[in-house]
Amino acid sequence: MKKMLLFLTAILPMLILSGCNMVVFEPQGPVARSITELINWSLIWMLLVVVVVFGLFGYIVWKYREKPENKDYEPPEEHGSTLLEIIWTGIPILIVIALTIPTVKTLYALEEAPKGYEEKEPITIHVTSADWKWIFSYPEEGIETVNYVNIPEDRPVLFKMTSASTMQSFWVPALGGQKYTMPKMETKLYLVADNPGSYEGQNTNFNGRGYADMKFEVLAQTQEDFDQWVEDVKDTAPKLTEKEYVGLLKPTHLGRLTYSNTHLEWVNHADPDSKAYTNPELYRGHGYQGKTFEEDDNYKNEKPNVIEGHGEDKGHDDSEENHGGDHHGH
Amino acid sequence: MGIKWDEFFITGDPLILGSQIAILLTMVGAVAGITYLKKWKYLWTEWLTTVDHKKIGIMYIISAVLMFFRGGMDGLLMKAQTSRPEMEFLNSQHYNEIFTTHGVIMILFMAMPFLIGLMNVVIPLQIGARDVAFPQLNALSFWLFFSGAMLFNISFVIGGSPDAGWTSYFPLAGKEFSPGIGNNFYAVALQIAGIGTLMTGINFIVTILKMRTKGMTLMKMPMFTWTTFVTSILIVAAFPIFTVALALMTFDRLYGTHFFTVSGGGMDMLWANLFWLWGHPEVYIVALPAFGIFSEVIATFSRKSLFGYKSMVFSILGIALLSMVVWVHHFYTMGSGPAVNSFFSITTMAIAIPTGVKMFNWLFTMRKGRIKITSAMLWALAFVPCFVIGGVTGVMLAMGAADYQYHNTLFLVAHFHYVLIPGVVFAVFAGLYYWWPKMFGFMLNEKIGKWHFWLFVIGFNVTFMPMFFLGLNGAVRRAYTYSAESGFAPLFMLSAIGSIVLAAGFAVFCYNIYWSIRYADRNISSDPWDARTLEWSTASPVQFYNFAKLPEVKSLDPFWHMKKKNEGLTLHDSEIEEIHMPSNSWVPIYMGVIFGIAGFFLVFEWHIAAAVAGIGIFAGLIIRSFDYNEGFHVSKEEIHRIENAWRKTEGEVHDHVS
Numbered sequence: 001m002k003k004m005l006l007f008l009t010a011i012l013p014m015l016i017l018s019g020c021n022m023v024v025f026e027p028q029g030p031v032a033r034s035i036t037e038l039i040n041w042s043l044i045w046m047l048l049v050v051v052v053v054f055g056l057f058g059y060i061v062w063k064y065r066e067k068p069e070n071k072d073y074e075p076p077e078e079h080g081s082t083l084l085e086i087i088w089t090g091i092p093i094l095i096v097i098a099l100t101i102p103t104v105k106t107l108y109a110l111e112e113a114p115k116g117y118e119e120k121e122p123i124t125i126h127v128t129s130a131d132w133k134w135i136f137s138y139p140e141e142g143i144e145t146v147n148y149v150n151i152p153e154d155r156p157v158l159f160k161m162t163s164a165s166t167m168q169s170f171w172v173p174a175l176g177g178q179k180y181t182m183p184k185m186e187t188k189l190y191l192v193a194d195n196p197g198s199y200e201g202q203n204t205n206f207n208g209r210g211y212a213d214m215k216f217e218v219l220a221q222t223q224e225d226f227d228q229w230v231e232d233v234k235d236t237a238p239k240l241t242e243k244e245y246v247g248l249l250k251p252t253h254l255g256r257l258t259y260s261n262t263h264l265e266w267v268n269h270a271d272p273d274s275k276a277y278t279n280p281e282l283y284r285g286h287g288y289q290g291k292t293f294e295e296d297d298n299y300k301n302e303k304p305n306v307i308e309g310h311g312e313d314k315g316h317d318d319s320e321e322n323h324g325g326d327h328h329g330h
Numbered sequence: 331m332g333i334k335w336d337e338f339f340i341t342g343d344p345l346i347l348g349s350q351i352a353i354l355l356t357m358v359g360a361v362a363g364i365t366y367l368k369k370w371k372y373l374w375t376e377w378l379t380t381v382d383h384k385k386i387g388i389m390y391i392i393s394a395v396l397m398f399f400r401g402g403m404d405g406l407l408m409k410a411q412t413s414r415p416e417m418e419f420l421n422s423q424h425y426n427e428i429f430t431t432h433g434v435i436m437i438l439f440m441a442m443p444f445l446i447g448l449m450n451v452v453i454p455l456q457i458g459a460r461d462v463a464f465p466q467l468n469a470l471s472f473w474l475f476f477s478g479a480m481l482f483n484i485s486f487v488i489g490g491s492p493d494a495g496w497t498s499y500f501p502l503a504g505k506e507f508s509p510g511i512g513n514n515f516y517a518v519a520l521q522i523a524g525i526g527t528l529m530t531g532i533n534f535i536v537t538i539l540k541m542r543t544k545g546m547t548l549m550k551m552p553m554f555t556w557t558t559f560v561t562s563i564l565i566v567a568a569f570p571i572f573t574v575a576l577a578l579m580t581f582d583r584l585y586g587t588h589f590f591t592v593s594g595g596g597m598d599m600l601w602a603n604l605f606w607l608w609g610h611p612e613v614y615i616v617a618l619p620a621f622g623i624f625s626e627v628i629a630t631f632s633r634k635s636l637f638g639y640k641s642m643v644f645s646i647l648g649i650a651l652l653s654m655v656v657w658v659h660h661f662y663t664m665g666s667g668p669a670v671n672s673f674f675s676i677t678t679m680a681i682a683i684p685t686g687v688k689m690f691n692w693l694f695t696m697r698k699g700r701i702k703i704t705s706a707m708l709w710a711l712a713f714v715p716c717f718v719i720g721g722v723t724g725v726m727l728a729m730g731a732a733d734y735q736y737h738n739t740l741f742l743v744a745h746f747h748y749v750l751i752p753g754v755v756f757a758v759f760a761g762l763y764y765w766w767p768k769m770f771g772f773m774l775n776e777k778i779g780k781w782h783f784w785l786f787v788i789g790f791n792v793t794f795m796p797m798f799f800l801g802l803n804g805a806v807r808r809a810y811t812y813s814a815e816s817g818f819a820p821l822f823m824l825s826a827i828g829s830i831v832l833a834a835g836f837a838v839f840c841y842n843i844y845w846s847i848r849y850a851d852r853n854i855s856s857d858p859w860d861a862r863t864l865e866w867s868t869a870s871p872v873q874f875y876n877f878a879k880l881p882e883v884k885s886l887d888p889f890w891h892m893k894k895k896n897e898g899l900t901l902h903d904s905e906i907e908e909i910h911m912p913s914n915s916w917v918p919i920y921m922g923v924i925f926g927i928a929g930f931f932l933v934f935e936w937h938i939a940a941a942v943a944g945i946g947i948f949a950g951l952i953i954r955s956f957d958y959n960e961g962f963h964v965s966k967e968e969i970h971r972i973e974n975a976w977r978k979t980e981g982e983v984h985d986h987v988s
Contacts, residue, residue: 021817022802024735038732046722049686053718056693061711064632066702075699080638080691088690089641092683096676099729103675106731107668131507166502167598169663169738173804177734179663182599183501183592187665204738204806206495207502209422212809276593278506285423285493285510 023173028199028220029192030114031176038106045095110177113156113190122156122190125149126262128269129161129168129181129203131251131283132210137262143233144240146248146257148217152226153196159189162270164249164277169205172218178204186270193220208283210253234260242266249277340487343424345407350487379914381465382874383450386472388769390447391762393476397439398836400483404432406833409793413826415814425810426493427512431486433496434516438523439479441616441750444758446475446530449558449619451769452761453534455865455872456552458543458881463536465912466954471526471533473922478523481929485515489934492516495808497609498579500590500601505583514933517580522925524572531565534558543864545883549643552863552887553629553636556643557622560650564611564618567654572608575601584935599664606657614653616750618646620757621688624710627760628692630861631707632699635887638691645684652681662730663737671730678728685721689714704859705779709760712787713752720748723798738808741801747794759786759839767858771871772850778842786835792828796821856976862887867899869976875909875964878973901977906969912961921950 027033109115113122126137127149136149151157161170163181171178175191193199203214221229240248240259245266248254267274340346364370377385407428411420420428454462462468485491492512494503503513538559542551551559579601581587588594590601629636636642658666658674692714701707723745727736736742759782767773797805800821805812812818857866867889868877878901885891892898928943 022799023804024802032735035731035735038729039726039735042726042729042732046726049722050718053689053693054715056690057714060693060697061701064696064699064701066700070700073700075632075634078634078637078698080641081694084690084694085638085641085687089683089687092686096679096682096725099679099725100676103729103731104668104672107671107675110731110734111668165592166507167499171738171806173735177663177731178737179665179734180661182664185599185665200804202804202806205499206426206738206808208493208507209426211426212422212811272595276506278593280506280509283507283509285427285490285512 028174117156122158124158127159127161130164130249132214133254134216141230144259144262148256150219152223153193153220157191161187164269166207168203171204172201174199184272196220251282379916381469381912383462387447387450390443394444401435404428409826409829412822415819422810427491430492441754445619448761456555458864459541460876469918471530473918474526475523477922477926478519482519500598501592504591518929518932521576528569531562534562543880553625554622557618560646561618564615568608568611575604606660610657611653617753620754623757623761627706627710631702632696634699637694645687648684662733675730682725706760706763708783709756713756716752739801740797740805743807744794744797767870774846782838789832796825862890873972879905909964913959
């Protein structure tokens with residue numbers, strides 16, 4: 001028993017030490033910072049609860065444990081105490097109120113561009129998540145990237161998010177919280193990066209075999225570098241064709257890709273009537289497969305299924321090729 | 331049908347091949363063993379066709395222990411896979427199947443039946459009844475649960491396991507993104523088990539409302555009875571939602587409807603809402619009975635009545651009510667807007683208030699007591715600090731805006747394990763050590779029990795504490811691997827080590843059962859803990875009719891006061907009357923089997939075969955409706971003989987039958 005206790009005391013400092021560099025506690029922008037402040041506020045109160053309950057628990061169990069000396073002690077009949085019960089109902093109510101107010105404030109604040117950035121023109125980026133990649137479209141700049149997104153520093157970025165397949169969640173912990181991306185729906189998320197830097201983003205909502213690797217890089221650049229990058233992309237990157245795009249949407253892992261136009265020209269997956277590009281046969285795990293429906297799954301969309309006419313399946317699988325642009329390596 | 335046998339059975343994975351061989355050998359061994367010992371008849375008449383609530387309870391518990399083993403193995407495999415970065419032990423597909431089945435099995439086929447098993451054994455005894463309200467329905471509930479559990483379990487050797495997570499969010503769980511039959515197993519097996527659970531809920535509501543013994547008003551019911559009652563109401567409120575959701579899922583997957591799919595105008599968030607509208611109360615369906623168990627154990631071993639009984643009752647009702655209006659906190663990140671998220675943040679945080687009241691009431695039950703630290707009490711004690719950690723992290727998660735950073739990370743996973751393991755698993759262990767002598771007439775070994783306790787609790791903390799920190803550092807749930815650069819490796823390794831200690835604790839528990847069956851002292855009194863409630867006033871193990879004379883209740887903790895005043899403990903010959911008991915029936919097990927067969931065909935989308943088996947289900951219903959067997963009467967002589975046998979050994983407290 002003693003050995004185990006020793007073991008436990010040995011690992012505790014390790015836990016605390018490892019707690020020193022956690023991404024949630026190192027916010028790199030005002031959105032993440034406001035959430036971190038809320039978390040810290042809650043930590044103080046929760047720590048208070050923990051200390052009180054643990055202290056009371058240790059004291060009571062130690063003091064009233066059965067000992068050889070108190071074998072004959074017969075505890076009193078006791079049914080409760082209105083005063084005590086009012087106290088321990090009242091205090092938690094106050095704590096909940098103390099937590100509610102900043103929570104609600106933050107919830108509302110997160111829907112807008114962060115304070116101090118209202119004046120700055122936000123840049124809009126459309127996020128389309130697919131299995132198992134991230135597609136970023138810059139409608140104003142007319143460019144599109146896959147699995148990486150460059151943003152200007154110190155300027156609000158409005159992500160308009162949707163999914164081309166399953167439900168996913170867009171999360172860049174260093175810059176702010178997450179939101180779901182859902183097919184035929186649009187969610188919005190504001191992020192701001194304080195300084196130039198590279199941050200990791202990922203999907204947190206499980207979506208099948210390729211889920212673990214569904215990551216992307218957010219590269220915050222100075223406004224000049226960003227503008228330069230946009231120019232470069234426009235000059236050098238190829239055009240994305242609809243046919244090629246349908247290939248992109250298949251359940252694959254891709255490297256980084258860059259294009260000098262956006263797929264929003266022909267489809268916006270946030271539109272409730274948009275076409276669904278599904279490839280059931282590519283999602284198969286092992287085992288007996290049952291039957292898959294054969295009918296076309298178009299909904300209010302008369303266009304023939306593009307997938308059928310698309311012969312070069314292999315073209316994009318595991319392709320690591322880059323089409324121009326500035327790519328920040330890990 | 332055009333399937334190949336190597337597709338029907340899962341092949342090509344050595345782990346699964348090993349399991350297939352082990353399953354085959356176990357089945358052959360069991361059949362051979364029962365035949366050799368000539369126990370088929372005994373098994374059939376005493377167990378498989380029984381309608382006795384205590385035996386049904388024991389069968390629930392045995393199934394739950396087996397499922398605990400299965401779910402635990404899943405957990406260990408996951409921990410092995412994530413113990414090192416870029417580990418190549420399980421591939422992504424296999425890992426996905428394992429965490430899906432781990433979640434489903436632990437919640438629905440381990441926690442639920444474990445608690446329902448204890449309820450079955452204890453509740454009629456605690457309220458001074460001879461059985462539940464509908465004994466045959468109770469047996470049917472068990473067999474449907476068992477059938478569903480087995481159907482779900484075979485998925486990993488036949489056809490393929492579900493792999494969309496225990497929440498099976500659409501559109502992922504739909505046919506477009508999960509074309510295999512794995513999720514058919516999810517839809518059908520959970521439906522069958524869920525029907526059984528729903529009937530259990532109805533049965534216990536009626537039992538508790540209508541079958542309490544003389545003098546037991548609602549406010550004199552023991553706390554475990556209260557929590558079971560409220561849980562049953564929650565079951566009846568929540569499970570129909572799941573039934574409907576699963577039915578819609580079945581239509582989507584089997585018949586091409588589009589309730590939840592991407593194409594055809596389906597609404598994926600509808601599934602999420604329906605799932606959690608059931609799923610969140612479900613958390614309290616498993617947690618509330620556990621709170622009841624702790625209340626009994628803490629009161630008994632502190633030798634005091636429960637502190638603040640009334641506020642305990644009101645807090646359970648408050649928790650139950652609130653649990654139905656917090657489901658959106660599972661997807662604050664859906665983008666539903668600040669007003670909605672604020673509402674659900676507040677209702678969710680509000681649950682902390684009644685829970686806090688309970689916590690302090692337990693602490694003050696112990697204050698001024700004489701705390702006897704038995705194995706059962708150790709579990710109740712460890713529950714307090716561990717559950718507080720789960721509770722405060724729960725409040726942190728409840729804060730909608732903060733949840734944007736915790737959602738779907740290991741912080742969340744750590745939180746709910748810190749709630750569910752102390753809140754459910756510790757409770758069923760406490761309950762098992764506490765009520766074991768009542769069920770079997772001997773105790774579990776206390777010394778081995780303490781090894782079980784320490785290994786399990788230390789292992790649990792070492793496994794799940796690091797996951798809080800991993801989550802805050804950006805590690806997401808359900809990812810089968812991570813890179814070395816992420817810096818997650820040391821904490822994942824620590825967590826894996828913890829899981830081995832945890833598993834060792836469970837192994838010691840199994841050894842304790844084995845040791846106690848073989849060597850424990852059979853000569854114990856009917857009230858070994860000096861307990862307070864009615865179940866301890868009758869024999870251990872309990873005679874099949876529970877009470878020769880139904881006790882009369884005048885206060886809370888009735889048995890304690892009977893002992894203090896030394897009244898109502900004796901039984902006079904003149905008080906013995908014939909007792910009416912229900913007869914055994916083969917219909918429940920038949921229904922379980924035929925539901926299982928129909929479900930199996932449905933899973934494989936063999937609709938004609940399923941329809942034929944469906945006729946068998948209707949046949950069972952019709953047979954039951956023509957069943958005029960009204961049970962049997964136990965003769966005075968037999969009661970006299972049975973009562974005399976156990977009361978003789980009782981010494982001072984119980985006089986002999988006079």
